[in-house]
Amino acid sequence: MEFEPTKGIYLQIADSICEKILSNAYSNGDKIPSVRELAAETGVNPNTIMRTYTELQSAGILENRRGVGFFVGPEAKGIILTQRKQQFFNQTLPEFVKQAKLLNISLDDIWANLKEKGGK
Amino acid sequence: MEFEPTKGIYLQIADSICEKILSNAYSNGDKIPSVRELAAETGVNPNTIMRTYTELQSAGILENRRGVGFFVGPEAKGIILTQRKQQFFNQTLPEFVKQAKLLNISLDDIWANLKEKGGK
Amino acid sequence: MEFEPTKGIYLQIADSICEKILSNAYSNGDKIPSVRELAAETGVNPNTIMRTYTELQSAGILENRRGVGFFVGPEAKGIILTQRKQQFFNQTLPEFVKQAKLLNISLDDIWANLKEKGGK
Amino acid sequence: MEFEPTKGIYLQIADSICEKILSNAYSNGDKIPSVRELAAETGVNPNTIMRTYTELQSAGILENRRGVGFFVGPEAKGIILTQRKQQFFNQTLPEFVKQAKLLNISLDDIWANLKEKGGK
DNA sequence: GTGGTCTAGACCACC
């Protein structure tokens, strides 16, 4: 698995898990791969996976049954959505608009660019 | 001068210089403050300023006359714009679209909203 | 380890690493000594080693896995060779020819001389 | 006038003067441009020109008549030739050969390259 | 005065 060098690996893994939850690849209550499994699969140090899981747990997205494994929490999807929407409207969107203005890129330019990529 | 804790100081200083170039506060060929001057002014260690200048130089944005100082390069503005546009279309925009999709937010809605604000 | 006083230590270390790569002492993907290790081994400050590694990285010769170490990049050998050949034909050779001309030394004589030595 | 960033400007100016002497643009006993003249012409700080002149003087290549100016010394050409030949055979040539061997460049390759450039 | 390099030692996030 490939990782961006600018962002913590544990965060990138957390993102990928959240995205699986949002896209219903994982549903509420599902058991997710064990630390060792995921470590082997991604080629990442188990400590790093563990950090991902515990942080997701303390966010209420995952739950832990001792000796059994980690499971998707009952409110997982809602928590992730709330969290992401907040981030989207408070950070991503304003930053996006600011950059576009600074670079003098119009909505039409963006639209054209998206169509071009979408056409591929 | 105040700095965000999340991003390297040398990068924040680089950004501020680039913005001065984009806004024509510095023009092509202008001498920019010496390493020690800017260090004193910002309260940052000269080594850190040096790092900023060196990186901007190797990007072609600054030039250097030994024993004299650093100067804005002839292509500075173009390089910065190219660089930023590239980042916008290759990273910011796709990430933005991806998040919007995951959150089930319609791009059309966002655009309508933006156009409305733009009209203010 | 001994260093020439005329050339930056960080450059001399970079050279020695490149030569290890060219001579196959390091192969593609190999982990090279950690910053602290090499610093201790050479008696040089870790910051200086860090500078060497960073510059080799931005040249594409080294790669970097966070918290793990620096590794020889997949194209390392090719990059080094290209870089050196370019320098040879664009700088070393013209300078050599220019000096020979100024000194009124015939290139043919030099060639003959070299071939003779090469035959030994 | 353009200067390489890697080598002291005062050395580059010294070289250009020596080359004028070798190519008979300046002859023994000729008055060379005053410090101020050459400074204005090259756009270089007069201190730097002065350094060049005094170093060439202490090498016996230039002579100084107070209140009059700097002049090419009687042995100038000989001194420069001796000096350069020494450097050529002790440094330039061995370094040239070493690099060619390291890069696996044959004399024929070099020959071909020279012809190509000469043909332009 | 300018840039450029090096050292020593600290602290951080991450694996």
Next chain:
DNA sequence: GTGGTCTAGACCACA
């Protein structure tokens, strides 16, 4: 343990 950044202070060559 790893890399990454920052500070403080020194010394150098050069203009």
